[in-house]
Amino acid sequence: MSPVLQGLLTIIIGVGGCVGYFYASNIILDKVIFPARGPQAGRNINRANKVRPWLFLFPAMFALGLYLVYPVVGSFYRSLFDRLGNNFIGLDNYINLFAEEAFRTAVFNNLLWVLVVPAMATFLGLLVAQLTDRLVWGNFAKSLIFMPMAISFVGASLIWKFVYSANPDIGIINSIRDSMGLEALDPLQVPFWNNFFLMFILVWIQTGFAMVILSAALRGIPEETIEAAIIDGANPFQVFFQIKVPQIMGTIVVVWTTITILVLKVFDIVYTMTGGNFDTDILPSYMMSFMFRDDGRATAVAFVIMLLVLPVMIWNIRQARKEMR
Amino acid sequence: MADLKLSDVEKAYGEVKVLSDVNLDIKQGELVVFVGPSGCGKSTLLRMIAGLEKITGGTLEIDGMVVNDIPPAQRGIAMVFQSYALYPHMTVRDNMAFALKIAKKSKSEIDEAVNRAAEILQLGPYLDRLPKALSGGQRQRVAIGRSIVRDPKVYLFDEPLSNLDAALRVATRIEIAKLKESMPNSTMVYVTHDQVEAMTLASRIVVLAGGGIAQVGTPLELYERPNGEFVAQFIGSPAMNLLSGEVVETGAQTRVKLDGGGVATANIPTTDADMGLKVNLGARPEDLIASDDDDYLYQGEVDLIEALGELTVLYFKPDAPGADPVLAKLAGTHAELRGKTVKLKADPARLHLFHNKVSLLYR
Numbered sequence: 220m221s222p223v224l225q226g227l228l229t230i231i232i233g234v235g236g237c238v239g240y241f242y243a244s245n246i247i248l249d250k251v252i253f254p255a256r257g258p259q260a261g262r263n264i265n266r267a268n269k270v271r272p273w274l275f276l277f278p279a280m281f282a283l284g285l286y287l288v289y290p291v292v293g294s295f296y297r298s299l300f301d302r303l304g305n306n307f308i309g310l311d312n313y314i315n316l317f318a319e320e321a322f323r324t325a326v327f328n329n330l331l332w333v334l335v336v337p338a339m340a341t342f343l344g345l346l347v348a349q350l351t352d353r354l355v356w357g358n359f360a361k362s363l364i365f366m367p368m369a370i371s372f373v374g375a376s377l378i379w380k381f382v383y384s385a386n387p388d389i390g391i392i393n394s395i396r397d398s399m400g401l402e403a404l405d406p407l408q409v410p411f412w413n414n415f416f417l418m419f420i421l422v423w424i425q426t427g428f429a430m431v432i433l434s435a436a437l438r439g440i441p442e443e444t445i446e447a448a449i450i451d452g453a454n455p456f457q458v459f460f461q462i463k464v465p466q467i468m469g470t471i472v473v474v475w476t477t478i479t480i481l482v483l484k485v486f487d488i489v490y491t492m493t494g495g496n497f498d499t500d501i502l503p504s505y506m507m508s509f510m511f512r513d514d515g516r517a518t519a520v521a522f523v524i525m526l527l528v529l530p531v532m533i534w535n536i537r538q539a540r541k542e543m544r
Numbered sequence: 545m546a547d548l549k550l551s552d553v554e555k556a557y558g559e560v561k562v563l564s565d566v567n568l569d570i571k572q573g574e575l576v577v578f579v580g581p582s583g584c585g586k587s588t589l590l591r592m593i594a595g596l597e598k599i600t601g602g603t604l605e606i607d608g609m610v611v612n613d614i615p616p617a618q619r620g621i622a623m624v625f626q627s628y629a630l631y632p633h634m635t636v637r638d639n640m641a642f643a644l645k646i647a648k649k650s651k652s653e654i655d656e657a658v659n660r661a662a663e664i665l666q667l668g669p670y671l672d673r674l675p676k677a678l679s680g681g682q683r684q685r686v687a688i689g690r691s692i693v694r695d696p697k698v699y700l701f702d703e704p705l706s707n708l709d710a711a712l713r714v715a716t717r718i719e720i721a722k723l724k725e726s727m728p729n730s731t732m733v734y735v736t737h738d739q740v741e742a743m744t745l746a747s748r749i750v751v752l753a754g755g756g757i758a759q760v761g762t763p764l765e766l767y768e769r770p771n772g773e774f775v776a777q778f779i780g781s782p783a784m785n786l787l788s789g790e791v792v793e794t795g796a797q798t799r800v801k802l803d804g805g806g807v808a809t810a811n812i813p814t815t816d817a818d819m820g821l822k823v824n825l826g827a828r829p830e831d832l833i834a835s836d837d838d839d840y841l842y843q844g845e846v847d848l849i850e851a852l853g854e855l856t857v858l859y860f861k862p863d864a865p866g867a868d869p870v871l872a873k874l875a876g877t878h879a880e881l882r883g884k885t886v887k888l889k890a891d892p893a894r895l896h897l898f899h900n901k902v903s904l905l906y907r
Binding site for chain 2: 441443444446447448449450451453457461462465466468
């Protein structure tokens with residue numbers, strides 16, 4: 220069978236299956252399970268109407284269950300076994316994790332990332348959004364700042380590998396040091412601060428995202444409230460911090476938490492730049508170092524990451540819902 | 545509490561002049577209303593007084609001081625916006641206190657000013673609510689309260705009632721009138737497109753049109769002695785009828801032969817030189833009377849009737865399709881007149897004459 224025909228057939232079966240499912244299940248509900256006749260007709264109609272939403276929701280819930288809920292439960296189950304997956308060891312993987320120095324470093328670094336990156340990206344995004352608002356070339360500046368969003372994390376890491384290069388002919392930091400007569404060094408090997416050099420890459424990428432969303436939010440503020448504040452005697456800083464920022468607080472929180480979730484998942488930057496060496500590991504890259512070697516351990520890390528993301532996620536969704544109202 | 549003086553004020557956006565030659569003296573204690581059709585620049589003029597728009601020519605004085613380049617906050621003005629412009633994240637109390645907090649007034653001073661304003665506007669029970677928990681009328685009162693606490697020299701109102709529904713608009717209009725009465729020394733400038741608001745609130749009305757001032761005067765002056773066809777038709781509802789004709793008798797009274805066949809006498813003095821002058825006769829719908837007299841002013845077939853109970857508005861069939869119909873407002877109900885031919889006349893004292901759109905009284 221030719222691929223085109225195969226594709227078409229798949230579409231027909233898929234779409235037809237959906238239509239068929241809704242049609243058939245509806246008929247079965249109305250005619251067979253709760254028929255709208257006989258002495259119980261009224262009660263049956265009410266019951267059928269109560270069941271119907273679940274009927275329609277079932278396919279989506281089933282798919283979500285299969286591809287989201289099952290993996291979560293499955294991962295947790297797997298994390299209770301040893302590296303080969305045949306010996307049940309209870310919570311040993313977790314206990315070993317917390318006993319390990321490297322894991323604690325990864326958690327600490329991750330904490331730094333979670334604190335610094337969303338704060339910096341949101342702050343810079345807000346700053347750029349505000350400063351470019353009235354500029355003639357503001358849109359041009361914004362497109363430049365937004366551009367890193369279109370680059371993959373690995374690509375961005377490669378770019379910054381050049382920036383941070385230890386060779387003064389390539390890396391800008393060492394080129395500056397060189398011109399000042401200082402010795403070349405590898406920024407990625409400077410303990411503790413190398414974390415921040417890595418974080419800056421993500422800030423560089425995410426500032427564009429924060430800027431776009433916050434710029435739209437700033438534009439949505441009613442102009443009159445700003446004019447009223449000006450008449451009330453507020454200076455530009457007071458207008459910004461006391462009138463504008465409080466009015467877009469909801470959006471700021473959504474941007475902040477969205478970036479936070481992203482930070483908890485990011486792994487490519489660390490993996491490409493340092494491979495987790497020089498004490499720069501964060502949880503996802505730490506997890507990668509166990510993958511395919513000790514899946515029990517790796518899934519345990521994955522589960523820890525999920526537990527960390529969960530509260531932020533819930534908050535994020537709540538805020539986003541509030542915004543939509 | 546101050547005088548306001550505009551001299552040759554002008555507003556241009558690049559090459560385009562939207563306002564020019566605006567000369568106006570506003571005395572302390574006056575409530576001056578700017579009216580005019582959409583786009584006439586009335587809001588722009590108000591925003592120029594506020595300092596939100598740059599004045600591109602001429603000078604603006606508040607209390608004898610030129611304030612062209614003085615920022616809004618230091619002009620001693622307060623403004624009430626059409627959309628209320630309340631700070632949505634602040635309670636009613638904080639909204640009213642904001643300006644005073646910015647000015648670094650003491651806590652007791654702020655509390656006193658806010659409580660006084662809340663009392664005047666009956667906002668006491670709502671002080672700790674957010675604006676979103678208030679009705680439209682309450683929000684507008686908060687906006688007014690925000691101005692009162694600042695105790696400004698000049699109050700500026702930018703169509704403050706347009707966002708309210710009809711019943712609330714009347715109630716809030718009366719409140720503003722009372723507020724003005726309770727502060728007889730405060731100067732207020734009020735922009736509206738609603739002529740009922742203008743007529744009822746204003747001590748003087750400024751009619752703006754075509755990028756400048758058309759006429760300034762008390763509400764009744766504008767109603768009784770409009771200086772041109774524009775003001776004549778803008779003030780009063782339904783608008784004044786204009787009937788073209790030519791002068792056939794001059795003197796203390798002027799007799800006009802109308803193109804529609806009627807004749808009219810108006811108590812407007814003319815000279816022999818005006819003989820044969822092409823004029824438009826202005827007759828307000830409420831001044832027209834149905835009559836069987838041969839000396840009628842207008843005769844036509846009643847096309848449509850609006851019965852309002854206390855009075856009836858007659859719409860006459862226009863002479864030419866598309867032309868403005870003549871309207872007459874008669875006391876009582878006259879449903880039987882529909883489709884009939886009716887003759888109209890008017891009191892000579894109530895008629896207006898215009899030549900080249902300018903009133904003969906103001907030549």
